[in-house]
Amino acid sequence: MHKNWKTYKLSKVTTKIGSGSTPRGGKGAYKESGISLIRSQNVLDFKFSVNGLAFIDDEQAAKLKNVTIEENDVLLNITGDSVARVCSVPQEFLPARVNQHVAIIRADNKLLDSKFLMYSLLEKSNKDMLLTLGSAGATRNALTKSMIEVFELQLPPLKEQTQIANILSAIDDKIENNLATNKTLEDMAMALYKHWFVDFGPFQDGEFIDSELGLIPKGWEVKRLEELSEIGSSKRIFRKEYVDAGVPFYRGKEVIQLSKGKNISTELFITEERFQEIKLKFGAPVKGDILISSVGTIGVSWLVDDSGEFYFKDGNLTWLKNYKSFIKGEFLHLWLNSNVGQEQILGETIGSTQQALTISALRSLKLVIPPKSIYQKLEENLVNSYRQTQLNLSEVATLTNLRDTLLPKLISGEIRLKEFKTQVEHLV
Known part of the structure; x- marks a missing residue:
């Protein structure tokens, strides 16, 4: 640790640490839409998942107003098999609340950069410590509020925290962009396939014949x-x-x-x-x-x-x-x-x-x-789409490896920004 880095308990550099509860009635009380209720399944390491995102109404949310998520809050899973998973919530899912399995950790922005907080909790030695605390002496994995409050982080000055967090965030943003591009490419390829080879859209004016799978264009x-x-x-x-x-x-x-x-x-x-x-x-x-x-x-x-x-x-x-x-x-x-x-x-x-x-x-x-001539009309389009997907995935693997290599070295102060900044900038 460098001489200008200091060790702090989380209680000293945060303005809120707390978890929520499940509305009365459990799953049966969830709504089709409304205010997001974030549960442990939504909190993955590094990223927020919309899978199984629940919603509650204004009345239910009012009862959980003490666990209202604010922009840049860090979420920490505190019970079960997913204990110690960490992410922050994209702004588009706010307003939101958390249930009893998720803790909000709100950085004091005069002392602690919220993204630096998230990456610090994801750093392997800190993550291992949280997992050890969560599994100590209980039948079910659990992190208590008091455990989180006394958890210690080593912090550089705020400006350096922000610089470190920005570098790691830039890598994560590029990873997410590549994955989003791939989803679009896959959706486009599937839509094209369905239009031609399932709905037979371009062939509706031609002759159709009976087959084991229903009507198909003549010649297929x-x-x-x-x-x-x-x-x-x-x-x-x-x-x-x-x-x-x-x-x-x-x-x-x-x-x-x-x-x-x-x-x-x-x-x-x-x-x-x-x-x-x-x-x-x-x-x-x-x-x-x-x-x-x-x-x-x-x-x-x-x-x-x-x-x-x-x-x-x-x-x-x-x-x-x-x-x-x-x-x-x-x-x-x-x-x-x-x-x-x-x-x-x-x-x-x-x-x-x-x-x-x-x-x-x-x-x-x-x-x-289809006949070979029809297949060949779309083959190049489909192959090129897959080829671009593979290039994007290859870059994702490279970036993920870069982030996972840099994260512990940056968060611990083992290497400083100036030592690798040029190397990273051309990648992200």
């Missing part, structure tokens, strides 16, 4: 998935073959995260030698192949990118590869994600006690295929 065909792609799984890897470092080994949960464009923290690996042995005998996924989650959360597909070699768990994931016609992975990926594809997948898993998507079930799925 219904094909089983097995006619378009080889469908299989991986070579079994045994628990004893896992190692601490090497080639990443993905299960369903990693592939689901990758399908959402999220960075993953690989937990399992196999040796490079074992991977090369399997690759030589049985093959390994390459760019453009598709992996589909087949147990638990079923039917989530990931179009394999070019981010590096990996292997995956048999049974959990099914593998589409070696496409057999002019139809390629981008088209099949859009079909798998479309309502039409998802309904067929759901139809194959309903009624089973252990829900699973089998290889034989996938082989029998049917889809409408």
Whole structure:
């Protein structure tokens, strides 16, 4: 710690620390719209999630007026498995309140920059300390108000806090912009696919014929998935073959995260030698192949990118590869994600006690295929959209790694702004 940095208890550099409650009646009291009620599921590390955002009316909100969120407040999850997750709330979701599982921490802006506060609580040693406090001596993870009040942070002068926070925020803003751009690209690709290949919009004035899947334009065909792609799984890897470092080994949960464009923290690996042995005998996924989650959360597909070699768990994931016609992975990926594809997948898993998507079930799925000339009119558009998405995700991975590397060094004072500012500015 540098000589001009000082250690403070949070109670000395904040104007509010407190959590709320759930309105009487619990979930049944929530409204369709109104004032946001922020719960632990909305508080993720670094970012706010709208998934499951609840709303309350003015009367309910009045009873929680002591936990009104103000712009730049930092939110900290204080109970359960998500304890110690930290973010701030975008202004568009205000006015808002918090329930009893989330604490508001309001920086005293004369002493503490609110973004510096958020990043400090996310810094690994501080995060680990919060997790340790939260798990101490209770059946359920919990951080109390008194624990938060006495929690200590090392703070540089306010101006330097703001400079550090601005650098980290610039990286996070670029990450969010890339992810938002990808969402737009994906939505546009799906809308284009649906218009041409599900609604047959450009072909409505032409002749239609009956098929197993209803009326389709004349000249189009219904094909089983097995006619378009080889469908299989991986070579079994045994628990004893896992190692601490090497080639990443993905299960369903990693592939689901990758399908959402999220960075993953690989937990399992196999040796490079074992991977090369399997690759030589049985093959390994390459760019453009598709992996589909087949147990638990079923039917989530990931179009394999070019981010590096990996292997995956048999049974959990099914593998589409070696496409057999002019139809390629981008088209099949859009079909798998479309309502039409998802309904067929759901139809194959309903009624089973252990829900699973089998290889034989996938082989029998049917889809409408256009003539090659029509497919080629949109192929370049779809491929370019996916290519831009992959470039954006690659940049997200680089930026996330940069932020995660810089954060502990900046928050601890190990490195100073002038030492790397030029390096960061060209990236963000």
